[in-house]
Amino acid sequence: MRNLARYSRYIDPLQVDRLGPAVQGMDCKEFLERYSEYRDGRICDAEIRRRMFWHLRSCPRCARYDEVLAAGVRVLRSLAQLEPSSDFQKTLKTRLSEAALAPVGLPQAGPVAAALLLAAAATLFFLEGVAASFSEQERKALPVVVVNPGVPFVSFASGEDPLPWAVSLDLPEPSGTAARWVTAP
Amino acid sequence: MKTLLAKPQRTAGERSAAARELKRLDDSRLVAAYLEGRSEAFDELVERYQKRLLNFVYRTIGDRERAEDLVQEVFIRVHRHIHRFDQTKKFSTWIYTIASNLAKNELRNRSRNPLVLFQTIKKNWEADHRPLQFEDVHHRPDDLYRKRQLRELVEWAVAQLPEHHRQVFVLRELEGKTYEEISEIVGCNLGTVKSRLNRARNRFAQLVAPYLD
Numbered sequence A: 001m002r003n004l005a006r007y008s009r010y011i012d013p014l015q016v017d018r019l020g021p022a023v024q025g026m027d028c029k030e031f032l033e034r035y036s037e038y039r040d041g042r043i044c045d046a047e048i049r050r051r052m053f054w055h056l057r058s059c060p061r062c063a064r065y066d067e068v069l070a071a072g073v074r075v076l077r078s079l080a081q082l083e084p085s086s087d088f089q090k091t092l093k094t095r096l097s098e099a100a101l102a103p104v105g106l107p108q109a110g111p112v113a114a115a116l117l118l119a120a121a122a123t124l125f126f127l128e129g130v131a132a133s134f135s136e137q138e139r140k141a142l143p144v145v146v147v148n149p150g151v152p153f154v155s156f157a158s159g160e161d162p163l164p165w166a167v168s169l170d171l172p173e174p175s176g177t178a179a180r181w182v183t184a185p
Numbered sequence B: 001m002k003t004l005l006a007k008p009q010r011t012a013g014e015r016s017a018a019a020r021e022l023k024r025l026d027d028s029r030l031v032a033a034y035l036e037g038r039s040e041a042f043d044e045l046v047e048r049y050q051k052r053l054l055n056f057v058y059r060t061i062g063d064r065e066r067a068e069d070l071v072q073e074v075f076i077r078v079h080r081h082i083h084r085f086d087q088t089k090k091f092s093t094w095i096y097t098i099a100s101n102l103a104k105n106e107l108r109n110r111s112r113n114p115l116v117l118f119q120t121i122k123k124n125w126e127a128d129h130r131p132l133q134f135e136d137v138h139h140r141p142d143d144l145y146r147k148r149q150l151r152e153l154v155e156w157a158v159a160q161l162p163e164h165h166r167q168v169f170v171l172r173e174l175e176g177k178t179y180e181e182i183s184e185i186v187g188c189n190l191g192t193v194k195s196r197l198n199r200a201r202n203r204f205a206q207l208v209a210p211y212l213d
Ligand SMILES: [Zn+2]
Pocket: A027, A028, A029, A031, A055, A059, A060, A061, A062, A063
């Protein structure tokens, strides 16, 4: 208890007891679970908020946690920010004009995507060739290939295209970030 | 004839007045101005976001030079796709999402080594399942860290957080994003944002506590 004098907000637990059940019944585990939302003012339930407040005022350990975090974040926010290098904008302009000249799609995707496209083209060519030799009924059973004219969507798990698709596309986008952006409130 | 048709040259005064006017516009108006053909609006967007994104990406990947390269890539992508940007959305969330994805890809590419990958998965799992607690450690160990300045200490502590916690922590504590924005930027649901942020704060506090007295 030697350090408790440092905690200006600390009050004797006995006092909390006297405040009655409204502020009792919260242990450190529950406090820590709800702590971030409390710190960010996101707890709407007045009852929970009150219990958080009084736990913080009566528990030296959680009060210490709150203080340490706040102090650490204060130091973090005071750190000098990196400045972009002096030729940042010049280099960007050069890269932008280079990018404007390059065809969209293949260059960024790199050789793997190029190889995949070639493989897909070869497969289509092969299927078409095989299909031509099938009877009409058999040919109908072959899958219809639908080509999405948009920029290829690659899911994040396999090396995501970092564009989050905050876009209004005419065609429905595949699942993933697109859906997230379109449906977000 | 050619001179008659040429766009009239603006004076330096007119140019700086136009630049001042662009500075007063919010992001969505800047995007609209760019789409209406005012190319300087894009420069203003770069001016507005280059430093913030550089610091955000740097905090995520920990490599200054590469961070700058990735931020350039962010602007290239914005430039390429801005005509498709849904203007009912917040531009800053969109651009941070691009930056976040590029940073994550960068880290993923670095960790392609199966051993590193395994260690990352293990570290992430442990970070997500470690019980939330706060030990009030008052002893100040006589090791290297004791001699560190507080600033180096907090930088070190942020770098110790697992990647998926660190991004959420930086977005909240340094970039001031809301939980909803973080959820969109990072691509996970609100519950995950809350849990990661809580764990990141808990871990950060554990790491800096012995040196903050
Ligand atoms: Zn407690």
